[in-house]
Amino acid sequence: MKLTDKKVVTIETEFDIKSLTKSEAMRELIKKLENKGFVTNYKGFMEDVTKREDTLPTYIGHGIGLPHSKSEFVKRPAVIVGRLRNNIIWNDNNRVCLIFLIAVPKKSNGNLHLKILANLARLLMHDDFRNKLLKLNEKEVQQLMYASMDLNKGENTNE
Amino acid sequence: MKIVGVTSCPSGVAHTYMAAEALEQSAKKVGVDIKVETQGSSGAENQLTSNDVANANFVVLTNDTNINGMERFKGKKVVQLSATQIIEKADAVMGKLLTLNKGELK
Numbered sequence: 052m053k054l055t056d057k058k059v060v061t062i063e064t065e066f067d068i069k070s071l072t073k074s075e076a077m078r079e080l081i082k083k084l085e086n087k088g089f090v091t092n093y094k095g096f097m098e099d100v101t102k103r104e105d106t107l108p109t110y111i112g113h114g115i116g117l118p119h120s121k122s123e124f125v126k127r128p129a130v131i132v133g134r135l136r137n138n139i140i141w142n143d144n145n146r147v148c149l150i151f152l153i154a155v156p157k158k159s160n161g162n163l164h165l166k167i168l169a170n171l172a173r174l175l176m177h178d179d180f181r182n183k184l185l186k187l188n189e190k191e192v193q194q195l196m197y198a199s200m201d202l203n204k205g206e207n208t209n210e
Numbered sequence: 211m212k213i214v215g216v217t218s219c220p221s222g223v224a225h226t227y228m229a230a231e232a233l234e235q236s237a238k239k240v241g242v243d244i245k246v247e248t249q250g251s252s253g254a255e256n257q258l259t260s261n262d263v264a265n266a267n268f269v270v271l272t273n274d275t276n277i278n279g280m281e282r283f284k285g286k287k288v289v290q291l292s293a294t295q296i297i298e299k300a301d302a303v304m305g306k307l308l309t310l311n312k313g314e315l316k
Binding site for chain 1 (some may be wrong): 220221223224225226227228230231232235248250251252297298
């Protein structure tokens with residue numbers, strides 16, 4: 052079974068983000084999720100995501116931030132891929148040009164939130180995958196993400 | 211050569227899987243047989259069997275947090291590194307283990 056079968060998780064994109072700070076960039080991504088109906092209250096969700104960031108920043112190397120929250124302000128699960136025009140400071144000396152923001156409803160079943168995170172973390176370790184994310188257009192990145200996100204990676208070698 | 215590993219990290223998610231993926235990727239590059247158990251927030255996945263461990267030449271573990279089931283590796287050659295070190299230097303780790311393994315065969 053693929054994680055994105057029947058679009059359990061919708062992939063959104065926002066490229067060419069001009070923000071110069073982490074909070075601006077995150078606000079832009081969350082606003083889009085609100086406009087598209089995934090997030091019910093952008094302020095509430097922003098607070099939830101920021102709380103997690105402040106405890107332990109989600110920088111994962113290679114210029115990528117992976118902010119996430121399982122929040123009461125999320126209606127449907129989504130991942131929004133943000134590509135920034137400028138490298139922004141994420142935390143300490145870590146700069147980010149790609150953001151994967153994971154939004155999962157508080158009520159969602161089981162550990163969907165963790166499964167998405169695990170899935171993305173594994174995918175983002177591959178150079179060719181990261182290079183594609185930087186080169187492809189929004190539509191192509193969406194297709195790539197739908198094709199690549201697989202729950203059973205590592206357990207099912209038939210794929 | 212066969213390697214088994216167990217990865218875990220304080221936040222319990224991203225780095226656990228990134229380290230596992232890094233090890234698997236590096237092993238694949240040099241044709242080494244590997245199985246990595248992940249101990250994330252959602253519990254242990256891809257769990258190592260006693261056979262897996264018995265047949266392994268080396269055991270690679272993360273040392274950021276406690277690994278469950280350490281007793282499984284008693285008497286094995288164990289390498290412990292942080293998840294971050296593994297993520298950044300998996301190729302080098304794999305190279306080193308290959309060299310060590312060749313040395314033993316001589």
